[in-house]
Amino acid sequence: MGKTLKIGIIGSGGIARAHVSAYRKLSFVEIVAVADVIPGKAAQFVEAEQLVGAAAYDGHEKLLAQELDGVSICTPNVSHHVTTVDALRAGKQVLLEKPMSVTFQEALEMTQTARETGNMLTLGFQPRYDPNMKLLQDIVQSGRLGKVYYAETGGGRRRGMPGGTFISKKLAGAGAMADIGCYSLDMALNAMGYPRPITVSAFTSNHFGRNPLYHREADKFEVEDFGSAMVRFENDLVLQFKISWAMHMDTLGATMFLGTDAGLKVTPAGSGPWSGVWDGAVGSMTLFHDEYGGHTQTAIPLVEHKLNLFDEKVRDFAEAVRDGRPAPIPGEQILIQQAIIDGVLRSAEARREVSIELP
Template sequence: MSEKIKIGIIGTGGIARAHVSAYRKLPFVEIVAVADAIPGKSAEFKEREGLTEAAAYDSHTELLKADLDGVSICTPNVSHHRVSVDALRAGKNVLVEKPMSVTLAEAVEMAQASRESGKMLSIGFQPRYDPNMKLLQDIVQSGRLGNVYYVETGGGRRRGMPGGTFISKALAGAGAMADIGCYSLDMALNTLGYPRPVSVSAFTSNHFGTNPLYHPEASKFEVEDFGVAMVRFENDLVLQFKISWAMHMDSLGATLFLGTDAGLKVTPAGSGPWSGVWDGAIGSMTMFHDEFGGHTSTAVPLIGHKLNLFDEKVRDFAEAVRDGRPAPIPGEQILIQQAIIDGVLRSADLRREVSIELPQ
């Protein structure tokens, strides 16, 4: 394709600025339209970002009438489903920010719209672009660990609670489980080849978010700030999933892969109160195994790089649009993760184990 591909941005919050920055680094991309449901906000965004040639719309439905090759969906979580389905049915390729949706039913409709329209639906998990994530996947899938029977993943911030749309049930749908927990799930499930879950037992709470000592918007806090779940899979694998926006603890621990021949401990990169979750790169990887009749451990050398993982995510989507490739991170795969989050929230609400039934 010799002409530039035409991209629209739907939603003009903070994450939209990151999408604009990433697209601007690609000489084959032109941002031609922006939209926001709040009247006047898209025009303000266009001026602030210097998108002088782009059209500004006050609804995504108006933007989708434009001649576009693809859209970045940067709206609040609760609208990911509706906007994605509308975009796919309008014949646009879609890159939607995580989490994919709020409910499993929404994710199923999104995947169906992608299949029926023949347009790609890609979900925004930039940590996959750390080359060490591929190294981790290669180690686990090589069989070096033997049969992997238990995985522990998640992360916790001692203090790292967002506000605004993130804490509104009507706009976010869920809290820490979906916001940062989805990263932990994708990291573990992608490494394992996305096995099919069958049941989950979960607990959630929001002791910190609803306490004015810890959150300035405590009276508006409607979602969970902590959660833990045990997920069972078809292949006798179990996964412990734990996440926290706030806690009286320094860490919820590393991600662990326990196998019959070896184990692997993986820690995230980053430091500070907002770190400790899988929204970035790998910090360290250590294999625990037996050699010559004794216990030993081996530090796995990490691959050095200077990649901007967010930029890589946007670039991969744009190149897939340009080249007619399949979705880099397909919605049909992330639908499995969405089924787990949906099950976690149902289980926590019912206070018992629930089944997870995936569509065929």
């Protein structure tokens, strides 16, 4: 029988409960510690989740002093940077919830710390574990589309604005762009091999979040609820990125990849005011191409599955720690999308195109 992994959880909000549920399904994992910055909250969480024998700490520093194989970081965005850097320097392997950080410079330091320490930093993008997302990546990278010169991604909720820490500039850093836009970016960028961005021209607004007719915390709403950007990459590729927490429209359209030999159209699954974005599953995939001198289109059969994508994300991290594998979704990749989101916010504020500088 192999070694039992000792896991700690930093942050004891709603997303931490999902991590506990996923870890409990792994026979080789034991949750031994929970920390939260709010005094007493970690202890309440340990009791509520019946984590027998788990220690509770007010703050992550004491937790990181324990003998642990890895940690799940489930804190508000503003705490991602310090807890991740501290955990990596304490010799822990890290599974970090999205988005990576509040600023690009924070994400850069986190990535550099992982490299310097040799410890794992993996990001929690569970849609990647949908077999249809892997199929999408296979199609784009197979060469079937020819040279991909234009892509479009994003999505929009008819009405789906969160509150609390999500709408605070200080705590979240960004709004819809970081909250659900990061999923859209990861889907498109991962399919295309994470190309290197060079410029971005963007617009953002918060007409709905700041209106008490649409949001109960309108007076506290500090981030964007809508954004649109044109991103230019080194390999003569452009990406149209658009995202919305709220709008008077049913959809912002499908994700698409235009290639010199074929095009691919992808729609999200689900329905209702909170659907239409890429934090869920694939609804359909269609290939547009020419055959025998005529236009045609082919519906790509979707892979049927009953996987719990969140559980698969946690399982992959735990097995990577156990088996000594590299980070399943490495920080170096997500650093690129953090640079894009940073560029979007800078461009929107400056009302002009800005450069993206990557080390």
